[in-house]
Amino acid sequence: MGGSCLTGDQRLLIRTADKTELITFEQFHERFVDGETVRDVTVLSHDGDGFEFKPVTGATKRQYTGPLHTIETSMSKSVTVTHDHPMLVASDGGTAVVEAQNLTEGDRLPTLDSMPANPVGQFDLIEFVADAARFDNERVYLKPNFELETVKDELRDVLEAYNRNHSYDRVHEFIRNNYIPLDVFLEFESSLPLTRAAVSLYTTRGGGQTYVPGIIDADESFWRFIGYYLSEGHIHDDSSGHGSTPRRRLFISFHPSDEPELVADVETYFEDIGIRYRTDTQETSTQIEVSSRVFAAFIESLGCGTGSYSAAVPDIAHDETATHKRALLAGLFRGDGHINYTNHSNAVVYDYGSVSEELIQGMQFLLHSLGIVPSYKQSESEKSTQPAHFLRVSSKAQIAALTELFQPEEQAKIENRLEQYEREIAPIGYTDGGTLSVNVNEISTQQTETEVYSIEVADNSTFVTTDGLVVHNCFPKDTDALRAAARDRDYEPELLDAVVGVNETQPRRLLELLDRHVDVAGERVAVLGLAFKPDTDDIRGSRAKPVIAGLQERGAEVAAYDPSDASETMARAYPDVEYTDSASGALDGAVGALVVTDWPAFGALDGEFDAMARQVVVDGRRIIEARKGMTYEGLTW
16 A cells, blocks of 8 residues: 555444544544554445445555545535545446546446445343443442332342341342342342343432333334434433532424424334423424433443534444335435425435434435435535535435335325326436446545545455445555466466565565675664655565665664654664654764665755765665765665
């Protein structure tokens, strides 16, 4: 890698052993990359027939100066990459790889259209509360769905030793008030005559408690409720009451009179799982309120946000089945979506807008995973504090595919419209010809200086990025990767093997040339260039490594310099090297200098060599100009 990269705000859908997340490249690098090491993580990748999560085998970040290409497609999708980033172009026969600088308008870029499911099944709120620092397990209580009186003998046997540690009969208190503290439950759970599925949690005693099930099923009703919350809900912290712990209330607000079926849907969900709620209809809205620290914290922990500005599709939703994703989208579109029945035709369009870009991006990925290609746009009014983001779903096939998201009355109206379409019109903006794809509309180029990021993905060499677009791996920079790829395709890379042979021998040749002119044992030797190549801080495959190792074997004191941050990474492998902040600092007092990387700045060096004890320069890149008084050896590889 090193040349072909994306900007840090581009997105990836990643999966670890714990969960699936939609994050930016910058976040990926901060969390999963340590020098040359990438933690165990997979990204969503395209294998030609479908989509799967594949391991990330390498990742880099580097400072980049040069052209960036922002590729804008139909359906208002875009991605920003360096000029040589390999893009996938869809054709009737599959896909081809084309560098970004060679894309033309009309090329088709493949997009996400499905995703492997790994549904959570249910949520264990006992485990969630026990692990949450915000809760004190001694002050969280479990109410069984039966009377503890019926199992009092078993309870006393299990808690006999525990009870003796108290000055009063605590087990009697538990039985009389039909509860057990969470800390006691956790300590004796394996022996207690009750299960997690048979209890509800609460945090206040004395009447009026809201009980939350210990286990909540992640079924269709749950995901539709999450959709309602994301579109119409918020969490409010109320510290106006007595006590040191603020009350937390979850609200979902609907129109005061026009959405009774949505109100009933949410009420039915709470009734089915046994959560107490209060519905209040006022002049401007009908509000459903749940007062529960546990439930509010659970919804927040899923990543749903606490209001419209922080709303986001829970990362775990990307692992769900198509049925559950549709349920989530149903809650979203019913709650705050809009069905546009156009006046000038029989067309129907679904629109959704939000001030949360995270929510819209998450919805895009959900829709793409169902084979739906939404268009996206961003707008900002003079009075707004931040831009609004909009999704639009159109074309007869896509509208029909999502009709079930809406209430029966709207479904009938949509279906009536669709039946009146005079003819089948191919969708505008995307192509569904085996590989779902969108057309390149415009490519803008900007000269800039910024940090760019790259990854290598095992096997498929592709990954899904921003707006559901599929791109190729950043080109591998090292010949080992190219040779492996060639052999995977039953091609014997004889030329590459020859190149590797030369590359492997050249560091040794550098050292042999230095040996001709000076004995470096106990002497200072400068190594100029640590990165694999200029304009990157990546040291994988760097020939400076065997050069440094060879010098240290000869007993030399090595001083090294690289214009990038490569020194920080190299220091982990070779901590005994002196890493200087300038070429002159490395050359000062050295009896020899080895040039390994052809940074342009090295070609401008001149008077800096006067500080050397002996001006012996072995130039592996032929970038230094020989001068009077210098012993110069030059070679290239």
